[in-house]
Amino acid sequence: MKVRNAFFFVIFVMTLLSLVACQNQDSNQANYNNDMANSEASLYDASNDAMDASYDEAAESSTEGLTASTASPSSSEAFPDETTMASMSQMIIYRTEWSIEVPDAEATQATLQQEAEARGGYVVEATLAQIDDDYKQGYMVIRIPQSEFTQFLTELESASTRVVSSSTNGLDVSEEYVDLESHLVAQRAVEERLLAFMEDADSTEGLLAISRDLTEVQNEIERVRGRMSYLDNQIAYSTVTVDMTEDGISNVALQNTNELNTFARAESLFIATINRIMDAGSSAFVLAVGLSPIFLPLLLIAVAIFIWYRRRPKQPTASTGEN
Known part of the structure; x- marks a missing residue:
């Protein structure tokens, strides 16, 4: 009996010790998981702090660069020189629309195309239509270098027999172009900083975050460059739209x-x-x-009087009565 009780007591003690050991292991595992989560969070926060610092430093450096490039140390440099003003004055997009009469629409289109190509321009669109076998109508869209714009309009007027209408307008994009240049400089500075931080990144999360932001910055750079290229083309080549009709x-x-x-x-x-x-x-x-409304009633009355006069009985003459 005593041996049995001792045996059960030993089993009870071993079971209790096993439960305590399992509980301690679970607690240690939970603490380890918490430590790992805290470590990852701290790494992610450090990466974000580094990225924020890179943005601030890049923006500050780009701002300082722009300020240094635009600051004037003396009063003689306070105003732009003639070269700068000339380049600013050329940032204008010219468009003109003409409606003219010509003796031969097909021949005039060929003449204008040759004139445009001789001046370094090109034809974007050209159409010709026959109208009721009587005359032809033509339509052209021509791009001409801005330096040849006025001379080409003179040739266009001389090629027509009559100018029905004409309108010319210019769009000044100088301010937009300068803003795009400044924005491009700032974005390139941010790109360089992000590339530098990408090389020093020591965690996957930080590397992914930097790569994502770098992609956004590079997309913005491409958008700005595309807009600047479009403005460069529109400034360099003026657009001439011509509607022509044969006499x-x-x-x-x-x-x-x-x-x-x-x-x-x-x-x-x-x-x-x-x-x-x-x-x-x-x-x-x-x-x-x-x-x-006036003549019809009078005509009816006249017809009635005429019929009555023709049908009335004739009165006997005086000589017939005496006989």
Whole structure:
């Protein structure tokens, strides 16, 4: 009996010790997990702090660079020189739209294309349409170097018989261009800082965060460069839009009768006579319809009187009564 009790007591003590050991192991594992989480959080915070510091330092360095480049140590350098002002004045986008009449639309398009290519320009769009077998209409979009813009407009005017309308406007993009340049300098400074921190990154989380921000900065750099390239092209080449219509032969015949040959003058007179007859007939018809409320009752009364007069009995003459 005593042996059995001793045996159960030993088993109870061993079981209790096992439970205590398991509890201590679970507690140690939990503490280890907490320590690992805290360590990772501290590493991530350190990475973010380093990135924030890189942003601040890059922005400060870019601002100092811009300030140093724009600061003027003396009053003689307080104003931009003539070269800077000339470059600023060239940051203008010119566009013009013309509507002209030409003797031959197809030949005029070929002439304008040759003139544009000779001046270093190019044709963006050119269309030609036949209108009712009478005349042609053309449309062109031409890009001309800004230095040749005025001379090309002179050639365009000389190639037309009449300028129906023309409008020219300029868009000053100097301020936008300077802002883009400053923004590009700042973004490149941030890019350099991020590349430097990427080389020194000692954790995966920090490396991923820096890589993500570096991608955003590089995308912004490409966007700014694309906008600047577009503005450079628009500034360097002015846009000329031309609507052209051929002169009508009948209009020329009616307006310049003395300069035509005999057959053309006869054709012009025939057309003019037909037009006058049609105008006279149209005027008579309009007059008859317009005055019908007055003339129609009078006409009916006149017809009734005429019929009554024809049908009334004839009175016997005086000689017939005496007989």
